[in-house]
Amino acid sequence: MLEVSQLSKHFGGLRANSNVALSVRVGQIHVVIGPNGAGKSTLINMLSGDLPPTSGSIKLDGREIAGLRPDEISRLGVGRSYQKTNIFSSFTVLENCRLAAQSRAPQAWRLFTPADRHAPAIALARHAIAQAELDGREHRVASTLSHGEQRQLEIALSLATAPRVLLLDEPLAGMGAEESMRMVALIGKLRSDHAIVLVEHDIDAVFALADVLTVMVEGQVLASGSPAEIRANPQVQAAYLGTEHGHV
Amino acid sequence: MHPHSRTLGVVLLLALAALALFPLVGGTFYVQLITKVMILAIFAMSLDLLVGYTGLVSLGHAAFFGLAGYALALLQPKYEPMSIFITLPAALALCAVFALLTGALVLRTRGIYFIMVTLAFAQMVYFVFHDTALGGGSDGLYINNKPLVGWGELTLFDLENRTSFYYLVLVLLVAVYLLLRRVLASNFGHALQGIRVNEHRMRAIGFPVMRYQLGVYVLAGVLAGLSGYLSAAQFGFVNPEIISWHQSGAVLMMVILGGMGTLSGSMVGAFVFVLLEEFFKDDTVFGAVAKHWQLLMGLIIVAVACFLPRGLIGLLTRRKRDAGDA
């Protein structure tokens, strides 16, 4: 589904990512972990098109997408969420999702049909709201939602674009324990019909969700494999798990 | 996305009725004044499309206003009228092409850059008409006849008649308002508002933001052109000053004074702005201060910037949402 190889990003002399490789397919959650500054967010930003890579390849279903604009990548079926909540805070939940769904709809450029009667987009939006378990809050203005709900909306926004690949950048950031559990369950459910790349710090969530784990340190892949392999990897233990217990 | 409040609808209908009846009772001067206000209301709504709905603060909107006016002045033969069905589409097409070309450049910039670059492009148009013989230089050009509403020998109605002209402008004002309400409620309109609220996320959910912005830039340019065309036709005179940055500043002031992101606000803004200017200039009221009316205008502008960010409409509607209401 998504194949990344030799991906690098340099900011001047700073090598934020060097020769990163990973792959993910539908039904799989590929978790990327690493200490702060390891280049995880840079990686996600390159996959989503927010940052153009310096070199390397990102293939979606065999098609090269490295260097495309974010909107082009989105329309090819890659949805993403942000570490820092990035929603349309003055719109209602439904408006948020309908807007996202609209970009998929064939009638995006129709000037004279009222948007709130645009059935395909509304259906898609409601489906995303249901998936993100925000039913009943469709007409709440986003800025009035709780933090946890805003994080759910963040996911719902991506879902409303009907993506096949989901890039989730720390979806649990700032959440309480109960909210986190709900979010983990939600992401787990999304596995069946999405290929998911997940960047996360919460160690429990990581091991609860991961099918494949990639550990990044200083912009490079330190190790990649199943959770069990990673746990057993002495390099990872030395460099990472051993020193920073509880906060991977 | 933005349900129209019932009261606003009623107020607008009453205003429409008042405008429709006005020529029956108003003196010639006031009919002309209200015609001008309605033309400016179209101008203000077109700018609001950029400023209020899409979050693009243009300080060069007068360029379109002036281009269309000059198009009429240059197309029409000196001493005979020409069909509005030729000159108007030509003027609007010119604005559309200009918007497309400059839009492709100015939309590469953001924020403060955008403000300055739009200003600079308008200034360039200003100098084209000011410095070259094309449009009569700084003295401008006369339009000796009003455009002909008709074709060949057939005349539908005579715009030389001030009342006819008034009603034509009124009809166009209503048409533009309805058109914009429709457009803003459409997918396209919602995308624009999404761009204003969170341009970055709009890209991430798959919107080619630049294309939408260019689309609205062209639409706004064309509508500003419509108002400029009408204004030139009304006064029969074009001059580089209609492109000056003071004109762009004034229309921006109208938009904010009325309440940006609200079409009705733009119309109210145009009306109040013209009224204030009339009022401050009146030396029977302000005596010697009337000579310095711009001082009063400046104070009002500063006060609006400080205390009335949501404009006059913002005073009336107590909605807490910041999102654009149509």
Added chain:
Amino acid sequence: MDSVASILIQVLNGLQYGLLLFLVASGLTLIFGIMGVINLAHGSFYMIGAYLAFSLTSAFGNLFLALIAGIVLSVLLGLLLERLLIRHFYHRDHLYQVLLTYGLILIFEQLRSLLWGDDVQGVKVPELFNHSIPLTETLSYPVYRLVISAVCIAVALGLHGLIRHTRLGMMIRAGAHNREMTEAMGINIRLLFALVFSLGVALAALAGMLAAPVSSVYPNMGSQVLIICFVVVVIGGIGSVKGALVAALLIGLADTFGQVYLPQISGMVVYLLMALVLIFRPEGLFKKT
């Protein structure tokens, strides 16, 4: 006169004009870049400077004393404006900054009319510099213009030193880079902004004062300068003093040669130059990172 000398003289003219533009534009670009404020009233400060030179020169009988007093007054004006108005607009949309400063233009212009009237007034060139250096058989170059250029260059060097080597400069660089970070570093951002704004006002006023003896003082003298300075800032890149210098010189030269060699389109030359830059470098020549 041979054509080489002619071109050299035009280069001199272009540079002098450009340097004066730089003085106004540098303040504008600092206020943009560091405070994030778009200031349409910047041309008014130029105008105020020129009128101050007019009043103060006749009061002191000496342009140098007038310059010093004028700079003090303009710094005070800057601090006052920042405290009363500008401060409340840092976190607001640029739109409102446009509105506020547009209103200020009208107010300043009318106050000017009330205080000084609407006549054209002259300011004497200081005796010391009131002569010309013969360049060719017919043409000489006024010494005072060289003085203007010299002062502008001195100010440019001073600004460079200020930004590179002082604590204020360090704060300015940090502030231009990242406002939150600067605040986190414990820098008093309010003080910094007030200083930057007054610095900008003083630079524009200084330009006005220097220009007054050659340009005379007259109503609306600020607005022409303002728009050209916008173009300077756009070409140079917002917040970049170096960019402002390069762009101002570029525009000075383009405008000068445009007038001589392309008189038909000379009004548009600088805008065409801007369009060209926008096509290739939409963020200006010296985009700050």
Added chain:
Amino acid sequence: MNPIDTQHTTPSGRRNFISRTAGAAAAIALPAPFVHAQPAKLKVGMMLPATGTFASLGTAITNGFRMAVAERGGKVGGREIEYFTIDDESNPAKAPENTNRLVQRDKVDVLVGSVHSGVALGMAKIARETGTLMLIPNAGADDITGPMCASNIFRTSFSNWQPVHPLGKVMAERGHKTVVWISWKYAAGDESARSFKEGFEKTGGKVVKELGLPFPNVEFQPLLAEIASIKPDAVACFFAGAGAAKFIADYAAAGLKDKIPLYGSGFITDGILQAVQPQAQGLLTTLHYADSLPLARDKEFRTKYATQYKLQPDVYAVQGYDTGLVLAQAMESVKGDFGNKQALARAMEGMKVDSPRGTWTMSKQHNPIQDIYLRRVEGEQNKYVSVAWKALADPARGCRMA
């Protein structure tokens, strides 16, 4: 509200607001005169700049006009004058509307204005359409008394063609064969350029180069270098106001003053000598007015004006004064019967005006036939030297009025 308010009340809310405020204020400001006495007042709309670059010109014209009327006890042809004033901002874009305000709202009988040619052209258009009597106290655009001439439009100042036309003759007499012309590239500059060239080349001289820069650009330095490289016998120019002051200063500073003599339209030294007194000394210009004219009429006018307004009169004050004179004399000849437009127009055509600038005659195309003076700058004055051209009439090209 005053029952004789000129603004009729209407049921419209908006309309009411305007008329109520204006009407109420008018009632406060002008209580008694509104209930008018016999005969009805003559309504004069003064559309002049009150703000911006030309504000002081507007003031001088108003002063002059009012002085002429005051000399007749505030009456013209037995009728008192009611003034309506409006700031035209020297903005031509607002001219048609501002004119309409006077003509249609205030229903003025006479329009007086303006300084800026573009504004005057906009006014003239409406005056033609409505037949309102229009008196132009400054704006010199040739077209107004050329192709645009009309039976109800009169100019009491000059046409752009007039002041510089004699300059060619003056310069030729001083032995100059090659001349560079320089001015702003706008209508007044272009019209002056054409007129000068016509006058100068008739004498056998040659305008070797016409230099121009966009109005109101004042970066003259490159063009001065150009002049220095051409080395003509002399330079002739047209600028006005601040730009003129800067040009004179720059010309001197560039060292050209003593090498290539500078001449100009009189407007370049008008109202700016306090700014560039030293650099302008000895400059020769031509205009329809001068300081220290050898005329008793002028001396009397100047003393009176200076006492009354605490200001030295200038050419604009004279033009304003003459505008008042023309209106007053015409009204007297029809005995206050303003309705008799034909008689009024007949009275003005060919009218002799005993002006401070010397007696002049109103031409058939409604522009003054007047003497143009050669003046020399001495101190802060444009001293009279000689009459450069006696009774010069504008050719009024394109005027189809008999």
